[in-house]
Amino acid sequence: xxxxxxxxxxxxxxxxxxxxxxxxxxxxxxxxxxxxxxxxxxxxxxxxxxxxxxxxxxxxxxxxxxxxxxxxxxxxxxxxxxxxxxxxxxxxxxxxxxxxxxxxxxxxxxxxxxxxxxxxxxxxxxxxxxxxxxxxxxxxxxxxxxxxxxxxxxxxxxxxxxxxxxxxxxxxxxxxxxxxxxxxxxxxxxxxxxxxxxxxxxxxxxxxxxxxxxxxxxxxxxxxxxxxxxxxxxxxxxxxxxxxxxxxxxxxxxxxxxxxxxxxxxxxxxxxxxxxxxxxxxxxxxxxxxxxxxxxxxxxxxxxxxxxxx
Amino acid sequence: xxxxxxxxxxxxxxxxxxxxxxxxxxxxxxxxxxxxxxxxxxxxxxxxxxxxxxxxxxxxxxxxxxxxxxxxxxxxxxxxxxxxxxxxxxxxxxxxxxxxxxxxxxxxxxxxxxxxxxxxxxxxxxxxxxxxxxxxxxxxxxxxxxxxxxxxxxxxxxxxxxxxxxxxxxxxxxxxxxxxxxxxxxxxxxxxxxxxxxxxxxxxxxxxxxxxxxxxxxxxxxxxxxxxxxxxxxxxxxxxxxxxxxxxxxxxxxxxxxxxxxxxxxxxxxxxxxxxxxxxxxxxxxxxxxxxxxxxxx
Numbered sequence: 001x002x003x004x005x006x007x008x009x010x011x012x013x014x015x016x017x018x019x020x021x022x023x024x025x026x027x028x029x030x031x032x033x034x035x036x037x038x039x040x041x042x043x044x045x046x047x048x049x050x051x052x053x054x055x056x057x058x059x060x061x062x063x064x065x066x067x068x069x070x071x072x073x074x075x076x077x078x079x080x081x082x083x084x085x086x087x088x089x090x091x092x093x094x095x096x097x098x099x100x101x102x103x104x105x106x107x108x109x110x111x112x113x114x115x116x117x118x119x120x121x122x123x124x125x126x127x128x129x130x131x132x133x134x135x136x137x138x139x140x141x142x143x144x145x146x147x148x149x150x151x152x153x154x155x156x157x158x159x160x161x162x163x164x165x166x167x168x169x170x171x172x173x174x175x176x177x178x179x180x181x182x183x184x185x186x187x188x189x190x191x192x193x194x195x196x197x198x199x200x201x202x203x204x205x206x207x208x209x210x211x212x213x214x215x216x217x218x219x220x221x222x223x224x225x226x227x228x229x230x231x232x233x234x235x236x237x238x239x240x241x242x243x244x245x246x247x248x249x250x251x252x253x254x255x256x257x258x259x260x261x262x263x264x265x266x267x268x269x270x271x272x273x274x275x276x277x278x279x280x281x282x283x284x285x286x287x288x289x290x291x292x293x294x295x296x297x298x299x300x301x302x303x304x305x306x307x308x309x310x
Numbered sequence: 311x312x313x314x315x316x317x318x319x320x321x322x323x324x325x326x327x328x329x330x331x332x333x334x335x336x337x338x339x340x341x342x343x344x345x346x347x348x349x350x351x352x353x354x355x356x357x358x359x360x361x362x363x364x365x366x367x368x369x370x371x372x373x374x375x376x377x378x379x380x381x382x383x384x385x386x387x388x389x390x391x392x393x394x395x396x397x398x399x400x401x402x403x404x405x406x407x408x409x410x411x412x413x414x415x416x417x418x419x420x421x422x423x424x425x426x427x428x429x430x431x432x433x434x435x436x437x438x439x440x441x442x443x444x445x446x447x448x449x450x451x452x453x454x455x456x457x458x459x460x461x462x463x464x465x466x467x468x469x470x471x472x473x474x475x476x477x478x479x480x481x482x483x484x485x486x487x488x489x490x491x492x493x494x495x496x497x498x499x500x501x502x503x504x505x506x507x508x509x510x511x512x513x514x515x516x517x518x519x520x521x522x523x524x525x526x527x528x529x530x531x532x533x534x535x536x537x538x539x540x541x542x543x544x545x546x547x548x549x550x551x552x553x554x555x556x557x558x559x560x561x562x563x564x565x566x567x568x569x570x571x572x573x574x575x576x577x578x579x580x581x582x583x584x585x586x587x588x589x590x591x592x593x594x595x596x597x598x599x600x601x602x603x604x605x606x607x608x
Contacts, residue, residue, distance in 0.1 A: 018434070021364075021434070024438070025439055037449060040453075040454070041451065043455055044538075051542035051543070058541040065381070124380060124537075126535075126537045127373070129372040130370070131384070132554055268541070269537055303448075304447070305448075310533075310536035
């Protein structure tokens with residue numbers, strides 16, 4: 001009798017627990033649920049920005065603490081043919097494009113970038129998965145580049161377009177979003193400029209043939225599907241921090257392909273996925289709405305926080 | 311109807327009824343034990359901690375290994391939960407330093423929707439139940455705010471009302487009779503009457519430890535893992551000896567909280583589950599079949 005009752009209680013508790021968990025999962029999958037869960041991110045961004053200034057820097061470490069192996073994550077060898085061509089030539093033909101809402105669009109070779117003022121910092125890289133590595137990065141502060149390109153007053157975000165394709169869009173182009181006409185024009189203009197060096201910045205608004213949102217237009221697709229490349233974005237608060245650099249060296253040597261050659265972003269106050277590798281183009285925009293799925297980054301489009309300070 | 315059973319019980323308490331006391335229908339003497347704020351924050355805390363634990367295990371599953379210091383030493387984790395091929399069959403294993411334990415079925419390798427899955431903590435223990443770090447983080451960080459706000463209300467109320475000091479600081483006689491309290495717990499015999507009006511010394515010290523040490527350490531170690539917080543407040547990460555140490559402390563503190571909750575629930579069950587639940591739901595807690603002075607007959 002007691003045993004029966006106990007078994008019944010256990011079964012009831014188990015059932016209640018399981019249905020609670022299912023309920024939680026269903027809540028998180030609903031639109032209202034997703035919006036509710038996002039409130040925590042807004043609070044984190046707001047409070048952390050209160051606690052630091054634009055100039056607040058991440059901790060730097062002595063070189064003796066450099067990790068013997070800097071774990072490469074995400075793409076470690078981009079499959080893109082245009083990237084492979086650049087890599088085969090040791091990135092001698094690489095040009096970083098700086099465009100969007102700037103007065104003077106730039107096209108900078110690695111030699112150009114190395115000639116600019118540089119900064120070296122030994123910092124800890126914190127992955128969203130939970131692990132950390134310490135590496136010594138050398139590169140050009142993003143502010144040095146942006147100041148030369150001269151931002152237009154509407155510029156709010158720096159979008160880092162990367163060379164590495166992570167997946168191909170499903171054939172129906174369902175991930176495409178309609179965008180503002182102005183963005184389409186600018187993106188198209190950027191594409192015309194970029195035509196010679198490849199189509200970096202797989203923005204859905206930037207169909208190469210000028211037909212905006214034409215999801216069949218792509219030079220690199222498998223089975224006619226559009227490649228989805230990595231991208232990231234940061235706002236001006238982080239873009240002009242002295243530690244925010246476009247790094248070309250890791251631990252005193254040219255950045256290896258697995259860690260993002262020829263250029264990766266270091267934005268030290270945020271998690272690893274914000275530190276985009278294989279950066280090909282910096283596009284200044286006023287809104288993130290027209291890019292990718294509009295959340296500001298490859299992982300952001302897949303549910304991760306845009307603000308990755310925590 | 312015969313005489314009330316209350317009259318048959320031993321007459322242990324002879325103090326008059328206080329304003330916060332009443333006699334229950336069955337002759338039990340009830341005291342108003344938990345004020346509304348304490349009851350509310352208790353239940354909110356319970357629900358919030360459950361969400362934080364399960365979403366925390368989801369986050370842990372993204373890299374199920376712990377290290378000491380600033381960085382991850384991938385080859386020599388302090389703790390790792392993984393699966394490995396042992397002579398042809400996949401087994402779930404836990405490495406604690408050099409020691410290895412087979413935990414197939416629960417840790418490292420468990421069933422998810424009927425199929426074997428390589429995951430550190432099993433599907434039934436994580437939120438969401440499937441592997442989804444992004445959603446786990448959203449649950450965790452939203453409910454971390456609830457934990458902090460709820461905890462702040464509890465502490466503020468406890469300090470201002472004097473409840474915290476009055477209820478949780480052990481009194482001199484309790485400290486002197488520490489051994490007696492241990493014996494009480496071992497025999498699962500708990501006092502009734504006047505002595506049941508206050509927490510016993512082990513209870514007081516445990517609640518103090520959870521409220522003032524464990525939960526704050528949990529929040530601080532969590533914050534110390536944030537690269538943004540490390541930039542704003544570098545001393546916080548130093549306090550724990552580095553980001554990976556903070557992550558390990560966070561995990562250990564979570565384990566201690568689970569241990570506390572398990573012991574707490576067992577003691578709630580064995581020391582009168584109905585009375586304890588009524589106390590934490592309505593505030594009224596029975597201290598036994600005892601009569602106040604001056605109420606000899608009925």
